[in-house]
Amino acid sequence: MKKLMMATATAALAAGGAMAQSDEEVKIGIILGFTGPIESITPAMGASAELALSEINESGNFLDGQTLTPVQADSTCVDSAAATAAAERLVTTDGIVAIVGADCSGVTGAILSNVAVPNGVPMISPSATSPGLSNAEDDGLFFRTAPSDARQGEVLAGILESEGISSVAVTYTNNDYGKGLADSFVASFEEAGGEVTLTSPHEDNKADYSAEIGALASAGGDALVVLGYADSGGKGMIQAAADTGAFSTFMLGDGMYGQEMLDDLSDVLEGSFGAVPWSQGEGAEAFSTLVNDTADFDPDSSYTRESYDAAALLALAMQAGGEATSEAAAANIMTVANEPGEKILPGELGKGLQILADGGEIDYVGATGVELIGPGEAAGSYRYYTITDGTFETVEFR
Amino acid sequence: MDLLNALVALTNFVLIPAIAYGSQLALGALGVTLVYGILRFSNFAHGDTMAFGTMVAILVTWGLQSMGVSLGPLPTALLAIPFGILGCAALLLATDRVVYRFYRAQKAVPVILVIVSMGVMFVYNGITRFIIGPDTQSFADGERFLMNARQFREWTGLAEPLVIRWTQGITLVTAVIVVIALFWFLNRTRTGKSMRAYSDNEDLALLSGIDPEKVVRVTWLIVAALATIAGVLYGLDKSFMPFTYFQLLLPIFAAAIVGGLGSPVGAIAGGFVIAFSEVGITYAWKKVLTYLLPESLAPDGLVQLLATDYKFAVSFMILVVVLLFRPTGLFRGKSV
Secondary structure, three states: OHHHHHHHHHHHHHHHHHHHHOOOEEEEEEEEOOOOOOOOOHHHHHHHHHHHHHHHHHHOOOOOOOEEEEEEEEOOOOOHHHHHHHHHHHHHHHOOOEEEEOOOHHHHHHHHHHHHHHHOOOEEEOOOOOHHHHHOOOOOOEEEEEEOHHHHHHHHHHHHHHHOOOEEEEEEEOOHHHHHHHHHHHHHHHHOOOEEEEEEEEOOOOOOOHHHHHHHHHHOOOEEEEEOOOOOHHHHHHHHHHHHOOOOOEEEOHHHOOHHHHHHOHHHHOOOEEEEEOOOOHHHHHHHHHHHHHOOOOOOOOOHHHHHHHHHHHHHHHHHHOOOOHHHHHHHHHHHHOOOOEEEOOOOHHHHHHHHHOOOOEEEOOOOOOOEEOOOEEOOOEEEEEEEOOEEEEEEEO | OHHHHHHHHHHHHHHHHHHHHHHHHHHHHHHHHHHHHHHOOOOOOHHHHHHHHHHHHHHHHHHHHHOOOOEOOEOOHHHHHHHHHHHHHHHHHHHHHHHHHHHHHOOOOHHHHHHHHHHHHHHHHHHHHHHHOOOOEOOOOOOOEEEOHHHHHHHHOOOOOOOEEHHHHHHHHHHHHHHHHHHHHHHHOHHHHHHHHHHHOHHHHHHOOOOHHHHHHHHHHHHHHHHHHHHHHHHHHOOEOHHHHHHOHHHHHHHHHHHOEOOHHHHHHHHHHHHHHHHHHHOOOHHHHHHHOOHHHOOOOOOOOOOHHHHHHHHHHHHHHHHHHOOOOOOOOEOO
């Protein structure tokens, strides 16, 4: 008897949840690592995504006045099982139609294959950069507003070409990020005719990197490509290379961009160069203005722009499809993100929705200059810099 | 010319780093071997003793730097070493009073003292992290290079650079001075002789009127000095992080055991054997061989016996081989 009552109660609750869903309320899941290794940047990312949703709600133009409601969940960044469970809960219990997230590449892949694909829910990740996700089986449901590291590999290879360097040694931090970036760089550099003498991983947080540098020096090369972290092993490798006179020119990946390292090693790094993802232009400026006027987080914090764009794209895609469903969102993301159409900047989401409602076309520019390519990921623009007199000096954007 | 280039490459990437590292290990192993010889247990807390002494020296160095004191081209940390030794000695003597003396009075078997020293290790570990934190600290200042790559190339016209850092020079000179002082003390002074007597035969030493508590105190003082000097030199030459000092325990013990536990000469020899094996086995010999061999025989691969990630495995292998075939070590120390 007791069991029967429990079952009845549960059923009633579930039905209640289902009832609530049929409101004029459209739920968007925001799955980010609110706890874990990147918990310092996720609050601003979440706030940024919610900023886009509230801007849309205020305009009142979304699908004849329906409102978007954000539902947050924790991806933990590292625990795939916990992230999958959180996403599963959002889809089955909360009834979300689309996901902004996840953040780290590992959990993003897990949510994609375990939750998004089986349930047909589209997701846009603002920060997963692993090249592996480009080839993941996604049924056209996975997009990202952050560029893949495969793209960064191409950019780095292109920079070496401009610098006239044809033979390099590569060292990367021994994790998914370092390995993925090194693989994509080596592939595009060799395709362009360059020679990679040795690709060797390094561990972070060691006292001494002279042995690692010894092997790289033995292999030779005109420059050392360092794809690591500026506050850890990458810096140690550069220090050891300079100490033994093994290399004098370095090319730095995006993890190596940091003022602190430059201050410590300014004479060693003089004349070296590198690339870092960068947003520039009117979109980035409009976003800063918008945030400073209406919200209280730092618009320059990592991946806030990408988060805003991810949330905005989902809403615009549903508007273009004419209904608040997962299918409409997935089918129209590429259309609203790319040309042709009227350019839409941050703060103009209401205008974009109106154009779509009137049957027009838009090209969402957003805070990061969104341009989705290939399997639905940001082309990304990188700042190519050289180090001159102890400062990062921009050469160009590519 | 090729021969010279090969020699320079070898010196730059193998000899100089291995000599500096070997000196640091030797000083560490001397501390371990003294505790083993005189107090009769393997002191697992030695790595963290080094970390503690170095931490005190670093804090004093920062103080000196903020007061504007400097040694010109030499690192300021050299001035802070005596303070580091004092701090470390105070900690060791306090530990002896509170912990080890209790077990000594009970005539506890060595294996119990080993476990006790592991407990002490965890406590030191915590103290160091609590005070200075678990992160990497840099405290080297002064000139960095005795001779840098560009100077050497201009001077000799060779393709290969040879770089000598101040810290490497300082390490070697300090190690030589410390070792000479230690041997003079052990062989020529009354206290040193009483220590050796106590080590050889405890009962006989007690009968001839040697004060055991004094021997123990002096031993801890010397161990504090050796540990702090080894730690500061390692930190100057590489970098200071509490965890890496804890990891140093393995090569240090390997050095002491290879040389023969309880034998000071053995500790020094062991330090260099371990350092040269670690560096030599993980070095990629391609460059040197390319210079030496005729072109037809030049290697394609890196000629690297073990990847650098397996550096610690080298210490382990040597340790296992020595324990299997010559448990008393190269210099007939005590069997383990």
